Amino acid sequence: MNSTPIWHTASERGPRTVNADAVGAFARHGHSATFALADGVGDSPAAARAARVAASAAARSLEENGPVAxxxxxxxxxxxxxxxxxxxxxxxxxxxxxxxxxxxxDVRAYAWDGVLLHQVTHDHTLAQYFRDHGQEPAPHMEHVVTTSVRTARPDEIGTAVAGTGGLVLTSDGVHKQLSLTTMRDVLARPEAGAAGLVETAIGAGGRDNATALVVEPTRLADLRTIPIVTAA
Incomplete structure (x- = not known):
């Protein structure tokens, strides 16, 4: 990939005190963009600052070093x-x-080809840990993460491949509020994009910051004359 794709992002604070979500994107000359989405732990200025710093540093990391780096x-x-x-x-x-x-x-990445939406990440939460071991988690476990930027060891970092031209990144204020089917249906509307995901999540009663970043599949981007751009 050697050209910057069409992408757009949107974010809403929701009922929280601050918006502790952040997005980063950076493309060096002759390269496609690296994308990052961070969700601060908690509802505080310190959480928001950590998210901004993390997203920026990750997006500006050298592409050839890979996502773990x-x-x-x-x-x-x-x-x-x-x-x-x-x-x-x-x-x-x-x-x-x-x-x-x-x-x-518990932030997520999805492969998106304009028709199919496929989750490629696996939540690092206490709830997911219990599900993986055949047990039903308590509801509060959905919000307890088992890894974070500050604390994770290198061997705890999850890795995957999104092997299509399109990409969707979301904070849990989006994907814990919307089903995969609903997200796909929103993205299928050409005018919706990242803003549509965020608006739908908040409109459905979301109680958290909600942020999405959508990279258009190449075949769709070629059909668009005006990209949808919403600053986070």
């Missing part, structure tokens, strides 16, 4: 803060077959 760059940046603030993070680094993805926590 991007997570570790974000970790170094967050640990260099004043000891306060943490975040969960997903980062997508382009390669010829799509995107290499790494993550910590």
């Amino acid at each position: 991007a997570i570790l760059a974000a970790q170094a940046a967050v640990r260099a803060l004043d000891g306060k603030g943490d975040a969960v993070l997903v980062v997508a680094v382009p390669f010829e077959g799509g995107y290499q993805v790494a993550w910590v926590g």
Whole structure:
């Protein structure tokens, strides 16, 4: 991949005190963009700052070093803060077959080809841990992450491949509010995009920050004359 794709992002604070979600994107000359989405742990300025620092550091990590190195760059940046603030993070680094993805926590990445939406990440939460071991989790476990930017060891960082031209990154304020089918139906509307996902999540009663980043599949991007751009 050697050209910057059409992408757009949207974010809403919802009923929280601050918006502790952040998005980062960076493309060096002659390269496609690396994308990152971070969700600060908690509802505080420190959480928001950690998310912004993590997303920026991850997106600006050298593409050739891969997504795990991007997570570790974000970790170094967050640990260099004043000891306060943490975040969960997903980062997508382009390669010829799509995107290499790494993550910590419960932010998600989906492969999106304009028709099919496929989740490629696996939540690092206490609830998912119990499900993976055949047990039904308590509801509060959905919000307890088992890895984060500040605390994760390298071997705890999740990795996956989104092997299509399109990509969707979301914070849990989107994907824990909307089913996969609903998300796909929203994305199928050409005018919706990232803003449509966020608006639908908040409209459905979302109680968290809601953020989405959508990279258009190539075959759809070629049909669009005006990209939808909503700043997070």
